[in-house]
Amino acid sequence: xxxxxxxxxxxxxxxxxxxxxxxxxxxxxxxxxxxxxEALIDYRNITREYGLxxxxxxKEYPIEVELYPTAHTEAILExxxxxxxxxxxxxxxxxxxxxxxxxxxxxxxxxxDVLKEVVDQMYEDxxxxxxxxxxxxxxxxxxxxxxxxxxxxxxxxxxxxxxxxLKETD
Amino acid sequence: MKKKKVIMVTMTIILLxxxxxxxxxxxxxxxxxxxxxxxxxxxLRIYMEEIYAIEFLDDDRAMVFYSWAHPxxxxxxxxxxxxxxxxxxxxxxxxxRMERKNAWLKGVYAEITDHAILRGPTWxxxxxxxxxxxxxxxxxxxxxxxERQIWYLILEDEPFEEATFILYDSDGEVLREEVLQFxxxx
Numbered sequence: 001x002x003x004x005x006x007x008x009x010x011x012x013x014x015x016x017x018x019x020x021x022x023x024x025x026x027x028x029x030x031x032x033x034x035x036x037x038e039a040l041i042d043y044r045n046i047t048r049e050y051g052l053x054x055x056x057x058x059k060e061y062p063i064e065v066e067l068y069p070t071a072h073t074e075a076i077l078e079x080x081x082x083x084x085x086x087x088x089x090x091x092x093x094x095x096x097x098x099x100x101x102x103x104x105x106x107x108x109x110x111x112x113d114v115l116k117e118v119v120d121q122m123y124e125d126x127x128x129x130x131x132x133x134x135x136x137x138x139x140x141x142x143x144x145x146x147x148x149x150x151x152x153x154x155x156x157x158x159x160x161x162x163x164x165x166l167k168e169t170d
Numbered sequence: 171m172k173k174k175k176v177i178m179v180t181m182t183i184i185l186l187x188x189x190x191x192x193x194x195x196x197x198x199x200x201x202x203x204x205x206x207x208x209x210x211x212x213x214l215r216i217y218m219e220e221i222y223a224i225e226f227l228d229d230d231r232a233m234v235f236y237s238w239a240h241p242x243x244x245x246x247x248x249x250x251x252x253x254x255x256x257x258x259x260x261x262x263x264x265x266x267r268m269e270r271k272n273a274w275l276k277g278v279y280a281e282i283t284d285h286a287i288l289r290g291p292t293w294x295x296x297x298x299x300x301x302x303x304x305x306x307x308x309x310x311x312x313x314x315x316x317e318r319q320i321w322y323l324i325l326e327d328e329p330f331e332e333a334t335f336i337l338y339d340s341d342g343e344v345l346r347e348e349v350l351q352f353x354x355x356x
Contacts, residue, residue, distance in 0.1 A: 040215045047265060048239045053356070056263040059214055068356075070267045072244075 032061040039063050046102045049145065050076060067102055079144045080109070082163045087118045109144065112137040126160045129153040198257050206258035207234050210249065214263065218243075222314025225324065229253070233282070235289065235314050235322050243318065244269055246289065250282050266356075270318070274345070275299075275335055277321075279352035286329050288352065289322035296321075297340040303330045329354050 003011075036059070043065045047054045051072025057064040069077075077097060084092035091114075096104040109115075115137035122140075123129050135151040142148040149155040158164040203224060211219055219238040226232050230253040237243040249263040262283055268276040270291045277290035288311070292299065299321050301309040307330070311323035331352055337345040 037215070040213075044215045048245065051244070051267040053267060054263075054265040056214065056260075056265075059260060059263075072267050072269065 036061050036063050039065075042103055043067070046106055049106065050102060052102065067100065069100070075147070076145060079147065079163075083118065083140070083144065086161065086163065087121060090114055090118045109141065115140045122157055122161060123153070126153075126157040128156040128160045194255060198253070198255065201257045203232060203251070203258055206251065207249075210251070210258075210260050211236075213260070219247075220316040220318065222316050222318075222320045223312060223322065225312070225322075227285075227324075232258070233285075233287075233324070235320060237291075237318070237320070238265070242270065246278070246291065246320065248280065248282055248287060248289065248322075250285075274337060275321075275348050275350065277335075277350045277352065279329060279354055279356060286325040287322065288325065288329075289320060290350075292319055292321050292337065293345075294319045295339055296337045296345060298338040298342075300336045300338070301333045302336070303333045305330070 040059060040063070043054065043056075046052065047067065051070050053068040053070055055066040055068075057066070059065075080090075081092050084090045091108050093105050093108040096102075096108065119135045119137060119140040123134055129152075133153055135154055139151040139154050142150050143154065143158070149158075155164065159166055207221065207224070211217070216238050218240040219236050220243055221234060221236045223235045224232055225235070232251045232253075234249045234251065235247075236249070237246045239245045244267055245265045246268055247263055247265040250261040251258045252261045253259075264280045264282050266278045266280060268278060268290055270276070273291070274296075275290065275292045277288055280287050280289070292313070294315075296313070296319065299311050299313070301311060301323065303309075307327070309323055311321045314320045314322060329352070331354060333350060333352075335348045335350055337348070339345050
C-alpha cells in the first residue's frame with residue numbers, strides 16, 4: 001500500500017498536533033500537582049505551627065482550604081505583640097493577622113537577625129542576667145511560638161521586663 | 171471481509187471495556203479502607219497521625235476520626251470518604267486544635283458535609299460517657315482508642331450549645347462531671 005505525499009503530510013500534522021496537546025496537558029497537570037503539593041505542605045505547617053483550625057474542602061486543583069484562629073493562635077499572637085510593643089523592630093504583622101493571611105504572618109517571624117537583635121536587647125535591658133549571659137534567636141522564636149523557655153534566664157528576663165506576669169507562689 | 175474485520179475490532183473493544191469494568195469493580199470491592207485512608211493522609215501531606223475510629227455511615231460513606239502533629243497530637247481531625255468507581259475517595263476534612271493537658275475532657279462542634287459532629291479528647295481511664303443536655307436529651311457518645319482516647323458523637327437531631335458530661339470508669343463509677351459549651355457557628 002503506497003500512501004500519497006498529501007496523506008503522509010496530513011498524518012504528520014495530525015500526530016504533531018496530538019503530541020503537542022498531550023505534552024501541554026501533562027506539563028500543565030504536573031505544574032498544577034506541584035503547586036497543590038506545595039500549598040498543602042504550607043497549609044499543614046501553618047495549621048500545626050499556629051494551632052489553627054482547618055477545613056479542607058478540596059485537596060486537588062483548585063485547592064480549597066479555610067483556616068481559622070483558635071485560643072492557641074491567640075496566645076502566640078499575644079506573646080508576639082507584647083514583645084513587639086516594647087521592641088518595635090520586631091514587626092507585628094497586624095494587617096496580615098486581621099486578614100487571616102497566615103503565610104504572610106509566618107514570614108514576619110523569619111528574620112533571624114531581628115530576633116537575635118531583640119533578644120540581645122532584652123538581656124541588656126534586664127537587670128537579671130549576669131554580664132556575658134545571652135541567648136540565640138531561637139530562644140525568642142521558641143518563646144513566641146511554643147511558650148518555651150529554652151535558655152537560662154529567659155523566663156526571669158521576660159518577667160523582669162513585664163512581658164510575662166510574675167509567677168504566683170503557694 | 172472488511173465488514174468482518176470491523177466487527178472483530180468492535181467486539182474486542184467492547185470486551186476490553188467489560189473486562190476493565192469488572193476489574194475496577196473487583197479492585198473496588200476488595201480495597202482495604204485503611205490503605206485508602208493512609209493514601210489520603212499522604213496526599214494531605216500529613217505523616218504523623220493517630221487513627222481512633224472509622225465510622226461507616228452507610229456502605230459508601232465513612233468518617234475517620236484522627237489526631238495529628240507530633241509530639242502532642244493536639245490537632246483533631248475528621249475526614250469523610252466516599253466510595254466511588256475509583257474506590258474510597260476524599261470528600262472533606264476538618265481539623266480542630268484542642269489542648270489535652272490537665273483536661274479530663276475537651277470538645278468541639280463541627281459540621282462536615284451534611285453531618286453535625288461533636289468530638290474531643292478524653293482521658294484513657296474513661297470507659298463510658300453520658301451526655302445530658304439542658305432540654306433533657308441523653309446521648310452515649312462513642313469512644314475511639316489509639317495511644318490516646320477521644321469521644322465522638324454524630325448528631326442526628328438538633329445541635330446543643332451546652333451539656334453535662336458524666337464520665338464513668340470500667341467499674342461503672344462516676345469519675346467526673348463536666349459541663350461543656352459548644353460554639354455552633356464554628
